[in-house]
Amino acid sequence: MNNKQIVFEAPWRVEVRETPIATGGLGAHEVLVKKKYTLISPGTELACLSGREGWFGMPGVPGYAAVSEIVEVGSGVKDFSAGDLVFHYGDHSAYQVVPANGVFLRAPQNVPPTWIPFARMATVAFTSIRVSNIELGDAVVVTGLGLIGNMASQLAKLQGASVYGIDLSQRRLQLAEETGIDAALHPDRADVREAILQRTNGEGASALIEATGVPKAAVDNLPLLAKYGELILLGSPRGEYQTNVTELLNYVHLINYGSISIRGAHEWRFPVARDPFVKHSLVRNSQIVFDLMANRQLKIEPLISHVLRPEQAAEAYEGLRNDKERYAGVLFDWA
Structure with a gap:
């Protein structure tokens, strides 16, 4: 099976690649997912695309906000099944093997799928309120x-x-x-x-x-x-x-x-999973964000400026870099 990926090849050079993906041999707590939508995080991803972020190696696949459908689960995954729609910290690719024991949450049915990746942006912002x-x-x-x-x-x-x-x-x-x-x-x-x-x-x-x-x-x-x-x-x-x-x-x-x-107020100052001895966590913040979305207390729809195909990735990053009057929240539609 081939996997489509958005790749930062070199500073300010974006390409779309197709590479083989192994479909077997999942770890006990791993899950194979098929992306529905991924969201560009403009600040982080443009910094990576500039070549000035030491932790991001080129060529590399950017992205960390996704809503996906589960294709297959590892033997130790008990709370999720194939066909479930989930929110996770996924990159800009059609398929990805991810751990199911991190920030990996069932997507709420009363929230539009295009809103789900915005939970990552909200939990990043949440830290400023928490501290x-x-x-x-x-x-x-x-x-x-x-x-x-x-x-x-x-x-x-x-x-x-x-x-x-x-x-x-x-x-x-x-x-x-x-x-x-x-x-x-x-x-x-x-x-x-x-x-x-x-x-x-x-x-x-x-x-x-x-x-x-x-x-x-x-x-x-x-x-x-x-x-x-x-x-x-x-x-x-x-x-x-x-x-x-x-x-x-x-x-x-x-x-x-x-x-x-x-x-x-960096988001990683809090633990990932819920902990009985720590009030806040990334999982708890994400669940609160979903409740705010479901109750329409957090407004997402006005922030969506573009829903693009992965093949339009270069256009998306160019727009976010140089046309801030038209580009805001940019989603890739992997369907």
Whole structure:
């Protein structure tokens, strides 16, 4: 049986390959799945495609968000059967052998299949809420309103906060408004600090969720924070940035700068599976996200900009890189 895969061959070069896949010899806790839809994670995958992510080797198959149908299960898999529709951290390929004892969950029947891969984006964003002190009535600023930033905005709203988003893309600002943000601000068209102070009675925001991964964005927006506020690093910092680190540290150390806290919000800080001694886990967060989707509390449909064939992969990544006004949530349809 042949397997179709999207492959990053070299920096900024995307191809589709067909390679043989073995259909027998599954490990006891392994499952062979056939993909229905996979979702591009723009920040991570474009960073990999640039060739600047040391952990991603080229040629390599990107992707980590999938909804699939089970084809075959290993002898030790008891909770799943062939034909089940599942959510898992799958790559951009037609078939894949994956472990059934990680984040591997039955897809809820009351959620559209095209929404299911977005659970990965939501659980990534969820970490920013989990590590924070965001409470009912707080003001939160989110810098970067791509998929992760949009999800973080929606989750902060569900936490009871007023949420203000900042982005350079007019389309992303519009999507944020469609999904319920309190104010979507373009830094070239508004005095962002003045706008935040007006909306917070001059106090500033309780939390700043930095979702771009651009270090300069984190530092430049520190004046938006209130005294004892939190800078939450949701986007993985990438690229070189030189600044006066003393002034940055003064924001943490000195009361007249705000005595802020800096918190890391990488998703893997939590265990994968449920643990009786740890409240949060990736599995628990995923199950909560499914409930929010099923109850239509988390808005997914506006974020889907394209559903493309795998053969259109090069077009998809080019659009996400250079046409952010039209490309947002891009799914590959493997049917």
